[in-house]
Amino acid sequence: MAILAVIGGVAAGMSAAAKARRTNADLEIRVYTDEAHISYGACGLPYYISGEIEKETRLMARSVEQFATLGIKVFTRYRVEEIRPRDQIIQVRNLNTGEMTEVAYDQLVIATGASVLVPPVEGRDLTGVFKLRNVVDGVAIRRYIEETKPKAGVIVGGGYIGLEMAETMHRYGIKVTIVEMAPQIVPNMDKDMAQILENYLISQGIEVRTAEKVLSLRGGRESIDQAGFSGEEVFPPDRLQQVITERGIIPADLVLLSVGVVPNSQLAEKAGIELGVRRAIRINSRMETNLPRIYAAGDCANTTHLVTGEEVYIPMGTTANKQGRTAGENAAGGKAEFKGVVGTGIAKVLDLEIARTGLNERECQDRDLPYEVRIIKAWTKAGYYPGAGQIHVKVLAQKSGGRLLGAQIVGQAGSGKRIDVFAAALTLGATIEQLKDLDLAYAPPFAPVYDPILVAINQF
Amino acid sequence: MAILAVIGGVAAGMSAAAKARRTNADLEIRVYTDEAHISYGACGLPYYISGEIEKETRLMARSVEQFATLGIKVFTRYRVEEIRPRDQIIQVRNLNTGEMTEVAYDQLVIATGASVLVPPVEGRDLTGVFKLRNVVDGVAIRRYIEETKPKAGVIVGGGYIGLEMAETMHRYGIKVTIVEMAPQIVPNMDKDMAQILENYLISQGIEVRTAEKVLSLRGGRESIDQAGFSGEEVFPPDRLQQVITERGIIPADLVLLSVGVVPNSQLAEKAGIELGVRRAIRINSRMETNLPRIYAAGDCANTTHLVTGEEVYIPMGTTANKQGRTAGENAAGGKAEFKGVVGTGIAKVLDLEIARTGLNERECQDRDLPYEVRIIKAWTKAGYYPGAGQIHVKVLAQKSGGRLLGAQIVGQAGSGKRIDVFAAALTLGATIEQLKDLDLAYAPPFAPVYDPILVAINQF
Numbered sequence: 001m002a003i004l005a006v007i008g009g010v011a012a013g014m015s016a017a018a019k020a021r022r023t024n025a026d027l028e029i030r031v032y033t034d035e036a037h038i039s040y041g042a043c044g045l046p047y048y049i050s051g052e053i054e055k056e057t058r059l060m061a062r063s064v065e066q067f068a069t070l071g072i073k074v075f076t077r078y079r080v081e082e083i084r085p086r087d088q089i090i091q092v093r094n095l096n097t098g099e100m101t102e103v104a105y106d107q108l109v110i111a112t113g114a115s116v117l118v119p120p121v122e123g124r125d126l127t128g129v130f131k132l133r134n135v136v137d138g139v140a141i142r143r144y145i146e147e148t149k150p151k152a153g154v155i156v157g158g159g160y161i162g163l164e165m166a167e168t169m170h171r172y173g174i175k176v177t178i179v180e181m182a183p184q185i186v187p188n189m190d191k192d193m194a195q196i197l198e199n200y201l202i203s204q205g206i207e208v209r210t211a212e213k214v215l216s217l218r219g220g221r222e223s224i225d226q227a228g229f230s231g232e233e234v235f236p237p238d239r240l241q242q243v244i245t246e247r248g249i250i251p252a253d254l255v256l257l258s259v260g261v262v263p264n265s266q267l268a269e270k271a272g273i274e275l276g277v278r279r280a281i282r283i284n285s286r287m288e289t290n291l292p293r294i295y296a297a298g299d300c301a302n303t304t305h306l307v308t309g310e311e312v313y314i315p316m317g318t319t320a321n322k323q324g325r326t327a328g329e330n331a332a333g334g335k336a337e338f339k340g341v342v343g344t345g346i347a348k349v350l351d352l353e354i355a356r357t358g359l360n361e362r363e364c365q366d367r368d369l370p371y372e373v374r375i376i377k378a379w380t381k382a383g384y385y386p387g388a389g390q391i392h393v394k395v396l397a398q399k400s401g402g403r404l405l406g407a408q409i410v411g412q413a414g415s416g417k418r419i420d421v422f423a424a425a426l427t428l429g430a431t432i433e434q435l436k437d438l439d440l441a442y443a444p445p446f447a448p449v450y451d452p453i454l455v456a457i458n459q460f
Numbered sequence: 461m462a463i464l465a466v467i468g469g470v471a472a473g474m475s476a477a478a479k480a481r482r483t484n485a486d487l488e489i490r491v492y493t494d495e496a497h498i499s500y501g502a503c504g505l506p507y508y509i510s511g512e513i514e515k516e517t518r519l520m521a522r523s524v525e526q527f528a529t530l531g532i533k534v535f536t537r538y539r540v541e542e543i544r545p546r547d548q549i550i551q552v553r554n555l556n557t558g559e560m561t562e563v564a565y566d567q568l569v570i571a572t573g574a575s576v577l578v579p580p581v582e583g584r585d586l587t588g589v590f591k592l593r594n595v596v597d598g599v600a601i602r603r604y605i606e607e608t609k610p611k612a613g614v615i616v617g618g619g620y621i622g623l624e625m626a627e628t629m630h631r632y633g634i635k636v637t638i639v640e641m642a643p644q645i646v647p648n649m650d651k652d653m654a655q656i657l658e659n660y661l662i663s664q665g666i667e668v669r670t671a672e673k674v675l676s677l678r679g680g681r682e683s684i685d686q687a688g689f690s691g692e693e694v695f696p697p698d699r700l701q702q703v704i705t706e707r708g709i710i711p712a713d714l715v716l717l718s719v720g721v722v723p724n725s726q727l728a729e730k731a732g733i734e735l736g737v738r739r740a741i742r743i744n745s746r747m748e749t750n751l752p753r754i755y756a757a758g759d760c761a762n763t764t765h766l767v768t769g770e771e772v773y774i775p776m777g778t779t780a781n782k783q784g785r786t787a788g789e790n791a792a793g794g795k796a797e798f799k800g801v802v803g804t805g806i807a808k809v810l811d812l813e814i815a816r817t818g819l820n821e822r823e824c825q826d827r828d829l830p831y832e833v834r835i836i837k838a839w840t841k842a843g844y845y846p847g848a849g850q851i852h853v854k855v856l857a858q859k860s861g862g863r864l865l866g867a868q869i870v871g872q873a874g875s876g877k878r879i880d881v882f883a884a885a886l887t888l889g890a891t892i893e894q895l896k897d898l899d900l901a902y903a904p905p906f907a908p909v910y911d912p913i914l915v916a917i918n919q920f
């Protein structure tokens with residue numbers, strides 16, 4: 001019986017295993033992961049930490065036992081330490097016993113994911129300093145918050161996860177400060193759109209410090225009377241108390257490091273697998289690496305940007321699932337393709353929604369792509385309908401009614417998912433001219449008579 | 461100075477006037493309407509009646525005075541009684557004085573709208589029997605509800621307006637019965653999708669009687685003890701008490717007749733203007749009628765269905781605005797086109813959202829179009845995220861991954877506007893193959909990792 005080995009047990013890995021099983025009932029499928037948990041919705045962790053999702057098990061789509069009933073053997077706490085492509089063997093260590101075994105494979109899917117980029121600052125090992133990547137991280141943060149009731153949290157990095165965690169901390173009544181090294185938060189949106197979010201965060205009592213670098217994290221017994229700490233409280237010496245930046249000291253008893261992720265591609269690289277941009281594994285539209293019988297998928301791998309045709313590293317849960325499925329189907333003898341992404345992203349931050357797709361201004365400039373831009377402010381529903389909120393839509397397109405290049409949305413409830421119309425239009429290569437009379441759904445509880453999308457497009 | 465005359469002061473008419481002004485600052489623009497109100501959002505009337513919108517003036521986008529400042533003269537309560545194309549003259553009656561005048565025009569936009577189709581049943585003039593088309597209707601219904609506190613309402617016709625008014629009556633605590641002659645409610649959706657809504661309405665205590673024809677409406681002094689009427693209440697003889705159908709008697713002290721609308725095209729027809737399907741005014745993509753200098757737009761006119769290329773009569777507020785704008789621009793010397801619609805519609809009924817676009821099964825069958833259909837049930841958000849609701853998505857496409865033909869959605873909050881992705885895809889002539897990997901926005905508060913749209917499309 002042919003053996004498919006999968007390295008990684010989260011989105012891409014388990015998608016690959018499940019799809020391989022549906023494609024080929026005879027295959028022996030073995031999944032190895034160094035984690036204790038599999039098949040969990042990592043994107044849900046901020047909502048588990050906030051308590052909106054009561055138990056972490058809710059995040060688990062399927063258990064090891066459920067996969068076993070599908071004839072998929074999942075080995076948790078097993079680390080793959082080497083891939084030997086010529087011998088078609090992986091070397092696997094049982095992390096509980098330390099024992100090492102060799103496993104022969106016929107096909108291999110690498111879905112090793114990504115790791116949080118931890119800036120090499122002093123104090124990053126203090127109690128109260130966290131990253132958020134997996135269930136273990138999530139459980140640790142929630143327990144720390146419940147047990148120590150932190151008063152002041154600093155989030156280092158203002159991307160999606162940082163912002164979602166700002167919401168989480170805010171819900172606990174923690175005073176939140178976001179420190180971002182770049183001149184703006186949400187660096188994948190343009191500054192004008194990010195500014196709307198920034199203003200909103202400030203209005204909600206969240207401090208935003210941009211263009212500011214964190215130098216170190218500091219613990220110690222000094223008493224701090226800012227941010228509601230009383231001088232009488234005594235902290236253990238290994239517990240975080242301050243974030244030191246270029247511009248000052250921020251009192252903090254909770255820090256989240258969320259400056260980005262790096263692909264876990266070392267194992268692949270050592271095996272002679274070619275890497276691409278951002279040192280992520282280079283794959284084609286069938287998820288094939290440069291080596292025969294070896295596929296890669298998910299946050300360890302690259303993809304193609306369908307607007308530019310470029311190889312890009314945009315790790316996203318939804319892409320990981322699609323790539324995993326594609327890799328699994330092909331590894332099992334099927335014929336599937338995943339052509340790429342258009343760079344869609346979305347996040348909710350308290351009552352504001354932000355979303356983007358395609359190229360932003362900087363991305364156009366970096367490529368010397370001539371573009372025009374329009375930005376509008378409108379209502380999410382008919383202006384007279386209760387609960388109508390504000391929405392800002394920004395559209396980028398080639399000059400003179402040419403091809404759509406990208407869009408960004410910031411607004412209240414009902415704003416964010418409107419980005420999907422732009423995402424579909426980008427995939428289909430639409431021009432502004434083709435989009436001007438879109439027959440978008442209208443009724444007062446859903447949209448103004450001209451949907452904000454149409455208002456924006458008709459500015460061109 | 462050239463004169464543009466516009467007949468009609470709501471969506472299409474006022475859009476035409478406003479756009480003509482923006483296109484040509486020199487034009488004399490005169491708008492005639494037999495109504496007292498102009499530029500109102502008729503689609504908002506159910507929410508005005510429910511009291512969610514406090515005053516009817518909230519529905520008015522702009523006043524006569526505001527249009528005057530733009531140099532647009534609006535004549536309310538003036539009825540255009542004749543168009544004399546050869547003389548370029550319209551005959552206009554002042555409805556307050558009865559006085560008749562002749563107005564010369566250089567360009568004419570006909571935006572006379574549609575009228576409620578009132579079935580010729582006995583008793584349709586009883587107190588308590590209403591139609592809903594304009595502000596006067598809306599004010600009358602709300603006053604009647606507030607003053608007489610009706611206990612049992614019957615809605616004749618289960619289309620969008622009937623359904624929205626079912627919500628409105630239900631909010632007042634009125635026992636609601638929908639009587640629909642067709643075998644299903646929402647006749648522009650397929651029966652399987654309509655059934656989901658029907659089951660929901662029943663679960664909310666709203667009675668749904670399909671395939672049942674109303675024969676007459678009856679007043680009188682008989683005492684009715686069904687539906688919470690007590691035998692001691694005495695009703696005036698001209699007040700509605702019963703709806704008589706083929707299958708029985710429904711006690712009712714409020715009836716809404718909402719079986720459909722017919723285009724107000726008699727004036728045009730008398731002037732020699734060609735009508736098309738459903739006796740609506742036939743226009744081209746520039747909104748030109750068969751007569752020179754005469755345009756038509758809105759609910760009195762037809763449009764083109766972009767999926768079939770056929771002339772269709774689908775009166776919608778959003779189309780009226782677009783057609784009006786196009787007519788106004790062209791009448792003012794510009795060059796605009798409105799190519800048509802894809803048949804998108806949406807409505808909210810209590811906590812359920814229904815939406816459709818493109819062709820449904822019956823429409824495919826009527827045209828001998830071979831089609832395949834897939835229907836799925838999914839979550840609106842990540843399954844573990846609080847407030848995730850159910851969504852049903854149905855997709856129609858040509859056989860073997862061919863062209864998308866239509867889609868229907870029924871589901872909880874966040875479902876309906878997803879139809880816009882399908883509407884855009886239809887406009888762009890997308891195939892199922894092109895849509896399989898759409899990069900739709902994903903984060904737990906917005907969607908499962910595979911958006912329900914993708915789940916449905918990937919069934920093909």
